[in-house]
Amino acid sequence: MKPVEEGVPLAALESGDWRAVVQAYVALAKPRIIELLLVTTIPAMFLAAGGFPDWQLVVWTLLGGTAAAGSANVFNSVLDADIDAQMRRTRRRPMARDLVSTPRALAFGAVLGIAATLMLGLGANWLSAALALVANLYYVFVYTMALKRRTSQNIVWGGIAGCFPPLIGWTAVTGSVAWTPLVLFAIVFAWTPPHTWALALRYREDYLNAHVPMLPVVAPPVRVAWRILAYSVLTVAVSLVLWPVAGTGWLYPLVAAVAGAAMLAEAVALLLRARRGLVDAALRPMRLFHLSNSYLAIVFIAAAVDPLIF
Numbered sequence: 001m002k003p004v005e006e007g008v009p010l011a012a013l014e015s016g017d018w019r020a021v022v023q024a025y026v027a028l029a030k031p032r033i034i035e036l037l038l039v040t041t042i043p044a045m046f047l048a049a050g051g052f053p054d055w056q057l058v059v060w061t062l063l064g065g066t067a068a069a070g071s072a073n074v075f076n077s078v079l080d081a082d083i084d085a086q087m088r089r090t091r092r093r094p095m096a097r098d099l100v101s102t103p104r105a106l107a108f109g110a111v112l113g114i115a116a117t118l119m120l121g122l123g124a125n126w127l128s129a130a131l132a133l134v135a136n137l138y139y140v141f142v143y144t145m146a147l148k149r150r151t152s153q154n155i156v157w158g159g160i161a162g163c164f165p166p167l168i169g170w171t172a173v174t175g176s177v178a179w180t181p182l183v184l185f186a187i188v189f190a191w192t193p194p195h196t197w198a199l200a201l202r203y204r205e206d207y208l209n210a211h212v213p214m215l216p217v218v219a220p221p222v223r224v225a226w227r228i229l230a231y232s233v234l235t236v237a238v239s240l241v242l243w244p245v246a247g248t249g250w251l252y253p254l255v256a257a258v259a260g261a262a263m264l265a266e267a268v269a270l271l272l273r274a275r276r277g278l279v280d281a282a283l284r285p286m287r288l289f290h291l292s293n294s295y296l297a298i299v300f301i302a303a304a305v306d307p308l309i310f
Contacts, residue, residue, distance in 0.1 A: 024099040025108060028077050029070030037069050037165045038062060039297050043304035044169035044184055047246055050307050053173050060123025061172040065165060068116035068132035072139040072161065074109030078102055079144050087206035124172035131171060135164035152215045159192035180246045183238065187299070190235040194228040194267065195292040201285035221279055225271040228288070232267040236260030239299050248303070249310030255302035263288075263295045 041061065045053040077084070081095035081102075094100045100108075113136055121129035143158025166184035171177060193215075200207055200214040201224060207214045216224045239260060243253040266288045273283050 024094045027094050028074045028100060028105055028108065029112070030073040030077070031070075033073060034066055034069045036293065036296070037162065038065060040184065040188055040300050041065050041165040041169035043300040044166040044181055045173050046304035046307055047180055047184075048170045048173035052308070057124060057172060060119055061128065061169060064116045064120035064123060064129070064132060065168055066116075067112045067119060068136055069165075071109045071112035071116060072136045074105055074112060075140045076144050078105050078109070079140070080148075083149075083210045083212060086210040087203065089203050089206060120168070120172070125175050127175060127177075128168045128172045131164055131168050135161045135168075149212060152213045152218045154212075154214065155196045156193050159196065160189060162192060163188040180242070183242045183245050184300075184303070186238045187235060187242070188296070190231055190238050191292065191296055193231045194235070195289060195296075197224055197228050198270070198285040198289040198292065201283055202281060202289070204280055221274040221283060222271070225267075225274040225283075229264075229267040229271055232263055235295075236264060242303065246303070248306045251309055252302045252306040256299050259295050259298045259302075263291060266291050 042058065045058060045061065077093060077095045081093075084090035084093045084096035090096060095102075095105060113133070116132055116136075117129045120126075120132055139158070139161035143154065143161055147154040147158045163185045166188065167177065167181045170181035170184075197215050200216045201221065204214075204216045207217045215227065219227075236256070239256045240253060242248065243256070246252075270283060270285060270288050
């Protein structure tokens with residue numbers, strides 16, 4: 001698909017190339033973020049089923065989860081359009097470039113939210129649909145509207161919305177909540193701050209110019225690196241708790257321990273660079289950011305594969 005050219009006015013998109021219009025609306029939903037959420041949904045379904053879950057249930061859960069996350073991201077795009085326009089990393093997003101009008105974007109987000117509720121409610125169960133709706137509302141009203149622009153702890157508590165996919169996946173299979181999905185929830189909760197703060201270290205000036213008080217904006221690099229290390233330790237510790245709680249075999253704890261050691265090693269390396277006085281890109285925080293993505297995927301995939309073996 002041909003990329004939308006920068007500076008194309010809204011009228012041209014709406015009356016011209018339909019592919020550009022579709023691309024703009026898809027970009028509103030932030031598909032790259034959705035991919036990460038789905039990585040935490042499917043393993044929870046495998047754990048809940050003790051093996052392969054029903055494929056139709058998986059399809060409906062993934063479709064509903066995608067629509068729910070997309071809806072939240074669309075509303076976030078509308079509310080944060082002014083911030084996105086000021087940041088190099090986000091200034092090409094559709095709302096920042098006026099590629100989609102605000103009323104149409106809001107309507108698109110509402111349609112996705114309604115579709116998500118119906119797909120999860122009818123395709124899985126209404127508990128999963130309710131959890132997805134709660135996550136959506138929390139992301140929009142608590143994180144985006146109440147926390148993001150007001151506190152350096154924004155991502156710590158605002159990131160809770162991103163912890164719901166394991167709960168949704170588990171309840172889609174079982175119709176109830178248990179300790180295993182709550183541990184999966186806690187893994188994502190502990191993982192979110194170091195993952196996001198590493199990105200914010202790299203784009204600290206962007207957040208500063210946009211007046212978003214991410215921790216790297218209001219705290220020196222050394223303190224941020226210590227916080228990243230602390231939350232990384234917590235992430236690895238919680239991931240190992242899943243072993244006895246879910247009763248997995250040896251594969252999961254082995255993979256979780258090796259992946260956790262790699263993440264902790266990179267967090268320590270980041271701290272050492274910060275203590276040497278390096279800042280921003282010189283800290284190479286994106287190494288931890290990308291590694292944390294791989295860590296989460298590997299740990300959750302191991303959780304999904306383990307019940308297929310043991």
